Amino acid sequence: MEIIPYKTNPKHLAGIIDVINYGQNIEADLKIKMVEEYDLFDIENSYQARGGEFWIALDNDRVVGTIALYPLIGKTAVLKKLFSYPEYRGDPIRIGNKLYDKFMEFAKAHGYTKIILDSPEGRDRAHHFYEKKGFNQITAEQLEVEYHYPDRNSLLYESNI
Structure with a gap:
């Protein structure tokens, strides 16, 4: 198991689409169309060229998890695209924690x-995961940046970090 920054690779991009589609549409039934996920088809410019990053968790070269940091104004960033397959969550793998740790190290x-x-x-x-990591729920009116x-x-x- 390894977590690496995304580099252009059609096989990995297909894996990113699969794991995110699984989380959003199969598990959560959000009915999000991939056309709404335009950032995934240009990760380099959407994240990396802006000073952010997009990581993938690989198990024998299969994408099994993702997380991204999208920079906003000043010293604020957005945690985006934290997804993984169910068999990689919790003990013993805890891929969500490993992806989050990579995100925080970069931030x-x-x-x-x-x-x-x-x-x-x-x-x-x-929500429980984020709250355990120290996140507090806020309202849209409490956002200090445009997002x-x-x-x-x-x-x-x-x-706050």
Whole structure:
């Protein structure tokens, strides 16, 4: 198992699409069309060229998890695209924690002081994960930066680093 920054690779891109589609549409039934995920088809410019990053978790070259850091104004970043297949969650693998640790290592090294995220309502396991990591739920009115997100009855969270 390894976690690496994304580099252009059609096989890995297909794996990214698969794991995100699984989490959003098969598990959560959000009915998100891939056309709405335009950032995934240009990860380099959507994340990396802006000073952010997009990581993939690989198990024998199969993408089994993702996470991304999208920079906003100043020292605020967005945690995006945290997805994994169920068999990689919890003990003994805990891929979500490993992806999150990679994200936080990068965020701290690049001077970010606040992380925000959105998560669809009803995703209790994800909400519990974020709350255990120190995120607090906020309202859209409490956002201190402009952040556009696909609102699917989403909950917003923020955390200071």
